[in-house]
Amino acid sequence: MFDELSGKLENIFKKLKGQHRLSEDNIKESLREVRIALLEADVNYVVVKDFIRRVKDKVVGEKVYDKITPGQQIIKFIHDELVTVLGGEVSEVKFTGNPTIIMLVGLQGSGKTTHCAKIATFLRKRYKKSPLMVAADVYRPAAIDQLKTLGKQLGIPVYSEDSKNVSIIAQNALNFAKENKNNVILLDTAGRLHIDEQMMQELIDLKNTVNPTEILFVADSMIGQDAVTTAKEFNDQLNFDGVILTKMDGDSRGGAALSIREITGKPIKFVGVGEKLDELEMFHPDRLAQRILGMGDVLTLVERAQENMDEKEAERLAKKLQKEDFTFEDFLSQIKQIKRMGSIKSMLKMMPGIGSKLDQIDIDEKAFTKIEAIIYSMTKKERNRPSLLNGSRKLRIAKGCGRSVQEINQLMTQFQQMNGMMRHIRKIGFDKLAKGMFGKGMPQNRPFK
Numbered sequence: 001m002f003d004e005l006s007g008k009l010e011n012i013f014k015k016l017k018g019q020h021r022l023s024e025d026n027i028k029e030s031l032r033e034v035r036i037a038l039l040e041a042d043v044n045y046v047v048v049k050d051f052i053r054r055v056k057d058k059v060v061g062e063k064v065y066d067k068i069t070p071g072q073q074i075i076k077f078i079h080d081e082l083v084t085v086l087g088g089e090v091s092e093v094k095f096t097g098n099p100t101i102i103m104l105v106g107l108q109g110s111g112k113t114t115h116c117a118k119i120a121t122f123l124r125k126r127y128k129k130s131p132l133m134v135a136a137d138v139y140r141p142a143a144i145d146q147l148k149t150l151g152k153q154l155g156i157p158v159y160s161e162d163s164k165n166v167s168i169i170a171q172n173a174l175n176f177a178k179e180n181k182n183n184v185i186l187l188d189t190a191g192r193l194h195i196d197e198q199m200m201q202e203l204i205d206l207k208n209t210v211n212p213t214e215i216l217f218v219a220d221s222m223i224g225q226d227a228v229t230t231a232k233e234f235n236d237q238l239n240f241d242g243v244i245l246t247k248m249d250g251d252s253r254g255g256a257a258l259s260i261r262e263i264t265g266k267p268i269k270f271v272g273v274g275e276k277l278d279e280l281e282m283f284h285p286d287r288l289a290q291r292i293l294g295m296g297d298v299l300t301l302v303e304r305a306q307e308n309m310d311e312k313e314a315e316r317l318a319k320k321l322q323k324e325d326f327t328f329e330d331f332l333s334q335i336k337q338i339k340r341m342g343s344i345k346s347m348l349k350m351m352p353g354i355g356s357k358l359d360q361i362d363i364d365e366k367a368f369t370k371i372e373a374i375i376y377s378m379t380k381k382e383r384n385r386p387s388l389l390n391g392s393r394k395l396r397i398a399k400g401c402g403r404s405v406q407e408i409n410q411l412m413t414q415f416q417q418m419n420g421m422m423r424h425i426r427k428i429g430f431d432k433l434a435k436g437m438f439g440k441g442m443p444q445n446r447p448f449k
């Protein structure tokens with residue numbers, strides 16, 4: 001969904017790579033491009049303008065940290081600001097009413113009925129609630145049938161009646177729920193093509209009658225800028241509590257998420273990611289921000305590396321490499337350090353420029369385990385003096401770890417290549433180490449397949 005935007009931002013930040021100082025000029029240029037990218041992703045221009053101003057204010061006043069590059073620092077600011085725009089924290093469902101009444105409103109076809117069912121099943125599963133769905137869409141008989149069908153499919157009761165007065169229906173539904181011990185009521189209201197006064201009045205009446213715990217505005221993320229106008233109108237009239245952003249699985253440019261949140265000030269609570277009834281997610285601002293940036297969480301990567309790398313051990317290995325007496329024993333120790341940082345794929349995902357491309361790459365997480373198995377089958381002497389490994393020793397090792405001699409040879413080659421390559425590395429910082437581990441010449445994608 002945000003592929004286009006994240007691709008653009010990746011390019012912008014590439015240009016900043018290698019710069020050691022942020023001048024007013026290069027910030028200006030990259031922010032200009034961020035602005036264009038956001039506008040092209042259909043984010044409302046007022047939101048974009050504000051956003052850029054806030055990021056700029058922060059970046060200009062700040063000193064550049066030593067541990068991260070200026071590019072990474074800008075990403076961090078933009079990321080943080082995006083998280084703020086998207087609402088900061090996850091917004092939980094409120095269950096204050098007894099029963100809790102959730103009223104869904106929105107334009108025609110936005111996904112109200114579908115999400116009424118999705119949320120009902122979600123609340124039942126996650127919070128062990130006993131929901132009741134209410135057909136408060138009285139204009140189309142088909143709408144009632146649609147809700148009933150969904151209810152049947154999920155085994156969730158649906159309350160409906162022939163009356164054309166939704167306030168009366170809702171009142172009766174409330175009594176029905178009390179009798180049947182349903183502690184959450186979901187009101188599925190009629191959609192409207194455009195905002196019209198009569199229907200809006202009906203929603204206001206309904207709101208006044210049942211005093212819902214939450215009114216959720218259902219917004220189709222595909223309609224871009226229009227969603228903002230509609231959201232504003234609904235919010236002015238109904239003062240809704242939150243937003244469900246639907247059809248995020250589609251070809252949406254996604255700007256609606258940022259804009260609606262910023263313009264209405266109301267949190268996005270749920271995201272619809274498909275037609276199926278379990279395709280619903282709670283909305284996580286930080287995850288979406290990371291996805292928008294497509295840059296991965298550079299800072300987490302740096303932090304994790306710092307936390308997990310035993311600096312003294314890294315230095316010792318670096319010294320050995322420089323002296324060219326790096327052994328299999330050291331190799332084992334290095335693998336252990338890498339493994340402590342988490343899965344290889346999750347680490348790579350956090351590196352700029354890699355995240356979006358990672359899906360096509362097949363990384364064999366077990367490669368290290370195989371390497372370890374081979375090394376463990378060597379005697380201590382062999383581990384410390386790899387040159388000892390002749391044909392018969394290799395055969396014995398192969399038998400010991402259940403791999404072929406060919407695989408042992410492969411490991412030897414990789415080991416030698418690494419030794420050669422690492423000779424040039426003066427100090428093992430995480431970046432260099434990672435490059436060594438994942439760049440050419442090292443046990444990369446599928447060494448033992």
Ligand SMILES: Nc1nc2c(ncn2[C@@H]2O[C@H](COP(=O)(O)OP(=O)(O)OP(=O)(O)O)[C@@H](O)[C@H]2O)c(=O)[nH]1
Nearest residue numbers: 108109110111112113114191246247272273274275
């Ligand atoms: N791909 C996708 N389709 C969705 C999603 N949510 C709803 N739809 C589809 O959108 C169409 C309209 O959904 P409804 O739930 O009927 O919309 P509504 O708001 O109740 O429509 P009205 O009652 O006519 O106002 C249906 O075909 C749904 O399957 C979603 O998150 N992803």
Ligand SMILES: [Mg+2]
Nearest residue numbers: 112113137143
């Ligand atoms: Mg409907």
